[in-house]
Amino acid sequence: MTSLPATSPSRRLGLVIDLDICVGCHACAVNCKEWNAGGAVAPLTDIDPYGSEPDGVWFNRVHTYEVSDGTAGRTVHFPRSCLHCAQPACVTVCPTGASYKRSEDGIVLINEELCIGCKLCSWACPYGAREFDRDAGVMKKCTLCIDRIYNETFAPEDRVPACVATCPASARHFGDLGDPGSAVSRLVADRGGYDLMPEMEYAPTNKYLPPRPCKDGKDGVSALEPAPSQAPKGLLGWLDRLLSSES
């Protein structure tokens, strides 16, 4: 059923991505592909993977931006994936009922058995979260690793999405954003976590934490500061003085 749940889910599972920490290593995107190419939504088809124009379905993409205020520029790595919005138009536009938002935890999913591959949901998503699998003829999207987070054969600490489990810098956090006391909600409150494109009014669940302010180089030693010069002593010092006084 593509109508949204009548009552908004009390649990709102999602991600908090720290743009101050992300180093742009793409490990989250690669582990996402790895897990989901063999998981519940497999396969994630690749077209011409070893050719000159490789194409394929990925749920997670890492962009890199240069942000400049006119004085100093900075590089910000920016992972982009489904935000599991509270108002997901991708769900309501679906004509078949393949797209749905779970009432128990707010996760947005596709039932591939019902999908006709009309692509309208991808048109309705401002964030590019849905991709068409040419081979399967259906749409695919991030499942928030629903086959990991509820997987009781996993140790409790491993019941997190693949992108979160693999991040070597701990820039990604998973939790319940509907619970104001949860670790992720506190992180959002402390760091000023924000929504992407709030003017679209999709009310994303996932939040991004902004890069911390630059300190204009006052926070430590500048990389280009010259090393303190030490006048050589002894024989080398005598040679140095001799050669320097030449002119």
Add this chain to the structure above:
Amino acid sequence: MHPSLSVIFFTTLSGAGYGLLALTGILAPLGAVPQDRRFGLAALAVALALIAAGLLSSLFHLGRPERAWRAFSQWRSSWLSREGVAAVITFVPALAFAGVWIFGGAVSAILGFLAAAGAITTVVCTGMIYRSLKPIPRWHNRWVVPNYVALAGMTGSAWLLLLARLDQVQPLLPLLALAATAAAAILKAAYWRSIDAPAPSPTAGSATGLGRLGTVRLFEAPHTSDNYLLKEMGFRIARKHAAKLRRIVLISGFVAPALLFCIALVTSGALAALPALVAAALMMLGVFVERWLFFAEAQHVVTLYYGGSPA
């Protein structure tokens, strides 16, 4: 947006078919078109054939066309589903209207008006599919639905004139076609003026939330070659080509057919159908280009993440 040929064929052919069905359904009970069975058969067979051809064409857009029947289920939330339901329901009064007229020799006002209402509803649903998409600023525009309805009415009126002319001269129909063409041209111009005007839209700054730190510029894309998003949503057409195509639409879709309708006003006899035939052919071509441009000129906000600019 990538101009998908199956969708362009669907909206232009079905649009003309629904326009013809609506006009026939309204004008036949009023006595403004020929009342004989032969004309009823011609008008309704052409209308339903155009509609069916368009609907079949739309199936080629689907990744899994064999599941298309599932699209009738979500009419509560989805304009695409509503369009499908309206399209199928419209066949009921349309076929009944045709049956009563062709086999019974009677033009039923109730069935005609019901068929017309169904046809207009279907075209409005088509327009709403595009109108409701916020991430595509040039579609999320108040002129989109009036444009779809007006262009369906305009092409339908050209077909109606042609079919009536093959039968006998009807002085009202060239005037109707002329009025429909003028109305559609005004609405199309209003749409173009609206999308050319600068409007507030999301930026790379709001898309990434990094606008608070300064100007945001894509430094490195996530992948080296185009993915689905860029192929489907990143399609763009050079401004100079768009301007040239708009002129083709203007001349082929509106101006030349309007002149031919004027000629149709004063012709009679064996050649009376010729201007109507040329007008209908030129108009279908013009509307086909118009629909291609409707896609090609629209940019999706997801391109902001790739250094693009929608609007």
